[in-house]
Amino acid sequence: MIAIAINAAYWGAFSGSASTMNVCYKCIGDSYLREEIRTDGKRAKCAYCEKLRKSFTIDELSDRVRSVVEEHYRHHQDEYGADSGEPIKWLIADLLEADETIAEDVRGRISEDTAYEAYDSGDSDPFGWEACYLEKSPDTFDYQETWSLFRREIRTRSRFFSEYARTALADIFGGLLDMKTWEGESVxxxxxxxxxxxxxxxxxxxxxxxxxxxxxxxxxxxxxxxxxxxxxxxxxxxxxxxxxxxxxxxxxxxxxxxxxxxxxxxxxxxxxxxxxxxxxxxxxxxxxxxVSMFDPAFSSMSGRAAFLEQLVEEISRPxxxxxxxxxxxxxxxxxxxxxxxxxxxxxxxxxxxxxxxxxxxxxxxxxxxxxxxPYVLPPGTKVEVNLGWASRDDYDDQIFVWEETPMPPAPVPPRSPPLAPPKPANAPSFPLFPLVTEDSRAEWISDHPALRLLVSEIAVFRIKGVNYDRQPRFAMRHRTTESDGGALFMGPKVRYFAYGSNMYPPRLRFRVPGCQVLGTATLVGHQLRFHKKSRDDSTKCDAYYTGVPTDTVVGVVYEIPKSQKAALDKAEGVGHGYDEVTVALVRSDGTTVEATTYIAAEAAIDPDCKPYTWYRDFVRLGAEEHEFPDAYIKDFILGVDAVADPDEKREEARRAEVKVDRFPF
Structure with a gap:
C-alpha cells in the first residue's frame, strides 16, 4: 500500500509537465493512430524528436492506450499474487510501435488515475511499473449468437426464403476474399x-x-x-x-x-x-x-476471426x-x-x-x-469387361477392358455445294443462331469441364476389412446394497468439496453413484468464477485463489467411495484443465474440515469465454437445493452471463442425465 501511495504521489507531482507534453505522429508507428494524429492533432513541438508537427498530448494518447489495454488485455497475477505476463511498459510500446520512453510516460500518466483507484479498493495498481498483462481471447458472443439463431431459423422456421438467414451468413462471411492468414495467404x-x-x-x-x-x-x-x-x-x-x-x-x-x-x-x-x-x-x-487495435473495427473483426475457427470445427465434425x-x-x-x-x-x-x-x-x-x-468413343463402339474372376484357380488381379470401334466408313467424294437462292431485297439481316450474350456465355462457362477422368488409371479394390481410430472409455461397474439409509458403499471413503455443477446431487450421482452429502462449507480466500475453458468451447466453474480474506466460495462437502475417486478424476479432467488439491474448509459451526477439490490450471483460464446455460442451471440448482444465501446465488451464479449451447443434442443429453428440462431463463 505504501508503494502505491508513493507511486501515486510521484506521478501527481510529475503530472503538471507530463500531461502537457506532445507526441508527434512521426514518433508513433501504429498506422491507424499515426493517421489519426496527423488528421486530428494540433501542430506543436514534439517532446521526443523536438520537431514541429501535428501532435497529441500525453493526456490524449493515454486515454486511447488505456481504453485499448482495458478492452483487449487483462491484468494478470499468478496464484501467489505476483504479476506475470508482458510488462505494461513493453505492452504499450508494442501497441504504439513507439520508443519505450514514450511508453513509460504514457504508463505513468495513466497510473496517476489508476493508482488512487487501486488504493481505495485495496488492489495493486493495474498500470504500476510492475504490472503485467495477458491478451484476452476475442469476444465471439455476437457471432455465436448470430450462428445459433441462423441454425434455429434454418432447422425450425424458414428454410428456403429466409432473409434473416441470408443476412446472418453475410455478416459471418462478408469480405471473405480479403481475409488473410498469419502467413499472409488468402483463404x-x-x-x-x-x-x-x-x-x-x-x-x-x-x-x-x-x-x-x-x-x-x-x-x-x-x-x-x-x-x-x-x-x-x-x-x-x-x-x-x-x-x-x-x-x-x-x-x-x-x-x-x-x-x-x-x-x-x-x-x-x-x-x-x-x-x-x-x-x-x-x-x-x-x-x-x-487491423490496428486502435481501430474501432478491431473488436468485431478479431471476434469474427476467432469465431470462424469454431465454425470450421462445427461444420467439419462427423x-x-x-x-x-x-x-x-x-x-x-x-x-x-x-x-x-x-x-x-x-x-x-x-x-x-x-x-x-x-x-x-x-x-x-x-x-x-x-x-x-466426357470420355468420347466413336459411335457404335463395343465395350467388354473381363474381371478375371472366373474361378479361384485362374484368379488374376488384372481387369481387362476392351473397346472395339467400328470400321471407318468408306470415303465419299466431295460434291459442290448448291447455290444459295438470292436473298430478297427487304429480307431482315440476322444470323441463323443467336449471338453469344453475357447470359449465354455465363451458361456456357458453367458447363465448361473442370475435371478430366484418367480412365487408364481406374482401380478396383475389394474391401477385406475396416480399421477404426478409436478412443477408449471404460465403464466402471459398482454394486450397491439398499438399506434404510440409502445406498451404502463399503470400503474407505474420501471427502470431496463441490462448488460447481456437482453441488447438484443428481449431477454428481450420475458420475459417482456412491456419493453422500455431508453438508455445506466455505473456502476462504477464493472466489467463484466461470472461466475454466472446457473442450466444448464453454467455461466451467473455478474456485479462483485471490488471497483476499473476504472472498469466499460456498460449496457442498460429499463423502464418496475411494473406489469411485478415479471415475470422478476422469470426469473432472484432472491433468487436462483441472488440478487436484486439498483445501481447508470452514463449516457453518466454525469448525474446519479438509477435502479434495479441483482448481483450474492457469493455462486453462479464459475469462472472456462464457458458460452454457444448462451448466449454469446445474450450478444454480445445487446452490438452491442446499439453501445458499440469495445474495451469493444472485451475484456469483445468476449474475454470470451464459450462452445457449449451439449443439442442441449435447444440451438435451446433459439435461437428460439429471432429468432436468430446459429453463426459461
Missing part, C-alpha cells in the same frame, strides 16, 4: 492444370460384379457427379443439386464411402483441367486480423447417419450461400475428412464447377 486456394495438387479421387461402391462392369463401361457418368434427378443430399448439397465430392488421397476417398466389408470400390483419378478457386477451411481457422438429414441442413445452406453469393465466384470448398480424424483432405465442387470432361 481462397487456387488449383490450376499445372499445380502439384491437381489430382483428386472419387469412387463408387459396387455390391455386385455387374455393377463393376457398368462403372468400367461408362466411367465418366458412373464415377462423375450424378445427374440432378439422382443427386442425394450430402454435407454440402441438398437433394437434387449435383456436386462433385472428392478427396486428395486414395485412403481418404475410400474411407468417406464407408464401404461394407465384402464389397468393391471402383476408384477414379481426376485431373483439374481449368483453374479452380476454392475456399480452404483450414486457412479460415488461422485468419489474422490485420455426423451420425441417423442425424444427417437434420444436421446437413445447416452446412447445405452455408454451401449454397458460398456458391452463389461470393464475387468473384468460387468453385468449391476444401475441408478435412471427418472419417480420417482430419488427417485427409476433401474437396467439394459446386454445381457450376462439377462438370467432368
Amino acid at each position: 481462397i486456394a487456387t488449383i490450376t492444370p499445372t499445380s502439384e495438387h491437381r489430382f483428386v479421387y472419387r469412387a463408387r461402391i459396387a455390391l455386385a460384379e455387374d455393377e463393376i462392369t457398368k462403372i468400367l463401361t461408362e466411367p465418366v457418368p458412373e464415377l462423375g457427379p450424378p445427374p440432378s434427378r439422382f443427386a442425394r443430399p450430402g454435407r454440402m448439397n441438398a437433394s437434387g443439386i449435383s456436386v462433385f465430392y472428392g478427396a486428395f488421397e486414395e485412403d481418404t476417398c475410400i474411407a468417406e464411402l464407408r464401404a461394407p466389408v465384402g464389397s468393391h470400390v471402383v476408384l477414379g483419378r481426376f485431373e483439374v483441367v481449368r483453374e479452380l478457386r476454392l475456399l480452404d477451411l483450414n486457412k479460415l481457422t488461422t485468419v489474422y486480423t490485420r 455426423i451420425l447417419p441417423r442425424d444427417e438429414e437434420a444436421e446437413y441442413l445447416v452446412t447445405q445452406a452455408v454451401s449454397e450461400y458460398l456458391a452463389s453469393n461470393v464475387e468473384p465466384r468460387i468453385d468449391g470448398i476444401l475441408y478435412n475428412s471427418a472419417q480420417t480424424a482430419k488427417k485427409g483432405r476433401n474437396i467439394v465442387l459446386f454445381h457450376h464447377s462439377s462438370v467432368v470432361e
Whole structure:
C-alpha cells in the first residue's frame, strides 16, 4: 500500500509537465493512430524528436492506450499474487510501435488515475511499473449468437426464403476474399492444370460384379457427379443439386464411402483441367486480423476471426447417419450461400475428412464447377469387361477392358455445294443462331469441364476389412446394497468439496453413484468464477485463489467411495484443465474440515469465454437445493452471463442425465 501511495504521489507531482507534453505522429508507428494524429492533432513541438508537427498530448494518447489495454488485455497475477505476463511498459510500446520512453510516460500518466483507484479498493495498481498483462481471447458472443439463431431459423422456421438467414451468413462471411492468414495467404486456394495438387479421387461402391462392369463401361457418368434427378443430399448439397465430392488421397476417398466389408470400390483419378478457386477451411481457422487495435473495427473483426475457427470445427465434425438429414441442413445452406453469393465466384470448398480424424483432405465442387470432361468413343463402339474372376484357380488381379470401334466408313467424294437462292431485297439481316450474350456465355462457362477422368488409371479394390481410430472409455461397474439409509458403499471413503455443477446431487450421482452429502462449507480466500475453458468451447466453474480474506466460495462437502475417486478424476479432467488439491474448509459451526477439490490450471483460464446455460442451471440448482444465501446465488451464479449451447443434442443429453428440462431463463 505504501508503494502505491508513493507511486501515486510521484506521478501527481510529475503530472503538471507530463500531461502537457506532445507526441508527434512521426514518433508513433501504429498506422491507424499515426493517421489519426496527423488528421486530428494540433501542430506543436514534439517532446521526443523536438520537431514541429501535428501532435497529441500525453493526456490524449493515454486515454486511447488505456481504453485499448482495458478492452483487449487483462491484468494478470499468478496464484501467489505476483504479476506475470508482458510488462505494461513493453505492452504499450508494442501497441504504439513507439520508443519505450514514450511508453513509460504514457504508463505513468495513466497510473496517476489508476493508482488512487487501486488504493481505495485495496488492489495493486493495474498500470504500476510492475504490472503485467495477458491478451484476452476475442469476444465471439455476437457471432455465436448470430450462428445459433441462423441454425434455429434454418432447422425450425424458414428454410428456403429466409432473409434473416441470408443476412446472418453475410455478416459471418462478408469480405471473405480479403481475409488473410498469419502467413499472409488468402483463404481462397487456387488449383490450376499445372499445380502439384491437381489430382483428386472419387469412387463408387459396387455390391455386385455387374455393377463393376457398368462403372468400367461408362466411367465418366458412373464415377462423375450424378445427374440432378439422382443427386442425394450430402454435407454440402441438398437433394437434387449435383456436386462433385472428392478427396486428395486414395485412403481418404475410400474411407468417406464407408464401404461394407465384402464389397468393391471402383476408384477414379481426376485431373483439374481449368483453374479452380476454392475456399480452404483450414486457412479460415488461422485468419489474422490485420487491423490496428486502435481501430474501432478491431473488436468485431478479431471476434469474427476467432469465431470462424469454431465454425470450421462445427461444420467439419462427423455426423451420425441417423442425424444427417437434420444436421446437413445447416452446412447445405452455408454451401449454397458460398456458391452463389461470393464475387468473384468460387468453385468449391476444401475441408478435412471427418472419417480420417482430419488427417485427409476433401474437396467439394459446386454445381457450376462439377462438370467432368466426357470420355468420347466413336459411335457404335463395343465395350467388354473381363474381371478375371472366373474361378479361384485362374484368379488374376488384372481387369481387362476392351473397346472395339467400328470400321471407318468408306470415303465419299466431295460434291459442290448448291447455290444459295438470292436473298430478297427487304429480307431482315440476322444470323441463323443467336449471338453469344453475357447470359449465354455465363451458361456456357458453367458447363465448361473442370475435371478430366484418367480412365487408364481406374482401380478396383475389394474391401477385406475396416480399421477404426478409436478412443477408449471404460465403464466402471459398482454394486450397491439398499438399506434404510440409502445406498451404502463399503470400503474407505474420501471427502470431496463441490462448488460447481456437482453441488447438484443428481449431477454428481450420475458420475459417482456412491456419493453422500455431508453438508455445506466455505473456502476462504477464493472466489467463484466461470472461466475454466472446457473442450466444448464453454467455461466451467473455478474456485479462483485471490488471497483476499473476504472472498469466499460456498460449496457442498460429499463423502464418496475411494473406489469411485478415479471415475470422478476422469470426469473432472484432472491433468487436462483441472488440478487436484486439498483445501481447508470452514463449516457453518466454525469448525474446519479438509477435502479434495479441483482448481483450474492457469493455462486453462479464459475469462472472456462464457458458460452454457444448462451448466449454469446445474450450478444454480445445487446452490438452491442446499439453501445458499440469495445474495451469493444472485451475484456469483445468476449474475454470470451464459450462452445457449449451439449443439442442441449435447444440451438435451446433459439435461437428460439429471432429468432436468430446459429453463426459461
